[in-house]
Amino acid sequence: MVSAMAVSATAAGDVFQAAKYAYKSGKLELETSSINELEQLISKVVAATKKKSVSVIIPTYNEEGNVGRLIDSISSAFSAAAVKDFEIIVVDDNSKDSTPQVMDRYAASGAVASVHRIGIRGIFSAIMDGVRASRSDTIVIMDADFSHPPSKIPEMLGKVSEGFDLVSASRFVNGGGIEAPIMRKLATILFNSVIRLVMGGIVTDWTGGFHAISRSKLLALDFRYPAKWGEFDLELLYRAKKAGLKIAEVPFVYNFREEGKSKSAESVNFLFGYAWLYGRRALQLRFGR
Numbered sequence: 001m002v003s004a005m006a007v008s009a010t011a012a013g014d015v016f017q018a019a020k021y022a023y024k025s026g027k028l029e030l031e032t033s034s035i036n037e038l039e040q041l042i043s044k045v046v047a048a049t050k051k052k053s054v055s056v057i058i059p060t061y062n063e064e065g066n067v068g069r070l071i072d073s074i075s076s077a078f079s080a081a082a083v084k085d086f087e088i089i090v091v092d093d094n095s096k097d098s099t100p101q102v103m104d105r106y107a108a109s110g111a112v113a114s115v116h117r118i119g120i121r122g123i124f125s126a127i128m129d130g131v132r133a134s135r136s137d138t139i140v141i142m143d144a145d146f147s148h149p150p151s152k153i154p155e156m157l158g159k160v161s162e163g164f165d166l167v168s169a170s171r172f173v174n175g176g177g178i179e180a181p182i183m184r185k186l187a188t189i190l191f192n193s194v195i196r197l198v199m200g201g202i203v204t205d206w207t208g209g210f211h212a213i214s215r216s217k218l219l220a221l222d223f224r225y226p227a228k229w230g231e232f233d234l235e236l237l238y239r240a241k242k243a244g245l246k247i248a249e250v251p252f253v254y255n256f257r258e259e260g261k262s263k264s265a266e267s268v269n270f271l272f273g274y275a276w277l278y279g280r281r282a283l284q285l286r287f288g289r
């Protein structure tokens with residue numbers, strides 16, 4: 001039986017209408033009228049349920065061709081590495097395809113928690129809502145489209161066990177790489193070179209989006225800029241360094257999505273849009289507040 005915490009329309013403004021959380025164990029039906037109350041309720045649920053060893057957070061929008069296969073692939077990577085008691089939290093923003101049904105099916109039968117957000121879109125806020133709903137000390141953040149290979153996760157967790165607070169997967173260290181259409185590959189290399197110039201050498205990959213991080217340290221970071229797409233990565237890495245987190249990088253080979261469409265490429269004008277989004281954020285972080 002899937003338990004559900006259903007939250008009806010809130011008074012907190014028009015950006016957020018409802019969220020429904022489904023965990024496998026326990027049974028709760030809760031309603032709230034504010035975001036604050038919602039957060040308190042979630043933390044009660046999180047505190048009352050059994051701890052997990054690691055929580056993988058996956059934001060999704062129209063990923064029916066990927067989400068089920070990805071959950072299977074992550075589960076296999078964990079079982080090959082003898083990682084037990086993991087959870088995979090899928091945070092979906094009311095996809096128009098069958099993603100919500102697929103994730104609910106997995107939530108009913110396995111180590112998957114499904115979070116449905118209605119009336120709001122955005123990768124960063126989806127990830128952070130997933131983090132709040134997570135029940136372990138270590139978080140893995142990754143995309144749903146197989147850009148980030150699940151087989152890398154055990155190596156990243158190994159570094160966390162060695163004492164690193166943030167382990168970031170990089171395409172620009174020895175062993176890393178990019179498999180993508182040539183324009184996208186060139187753009188990624190160019191953006192990262194420019195961003196490295198502005199931000200300095202904290203990490204080699206500023207836009208990889210594939211991380212393992214301490215849950216409490218992530219929640220304590222002082223994010224100051226609103227982010228919707230991948231540009232939150234810049235602030236995550238920058239604030240982590242400022243806060244004194246121990247950071248390590250491991251190599252990974254990025255694969256451009258096999259199935260479905262890139263949401264950022266649809267919403268953001270390619271090249272100039274990205275350059276504006278990332279370039280402005282890099283300058284804001286480096287020279288702003």
Ligand SMILES: Nc1nc2c(ncn2[C@@H]2O[C@H](COP(=O)(O)OP(=O)(O)O)[C@@H](O)[C@H]2O)c(=O)[nH]1
Binds near residue numbers: 091145
């Ligand atoms: N929850 C949520 N996830 C999203 C949204 N937009 C994109 N995603 C997910 O965020 C990840 C990265 O998006 P993607 O379209 O691959 O962007 P790209 O890698 O920059 O081309 C994927 O897992 C998407 O399904 C959104 O509005 N809400």
Ligand SMILES: [Mg+2]
Binds near residue numbers: 143145147262
């Ligand atoms: Mg992608």
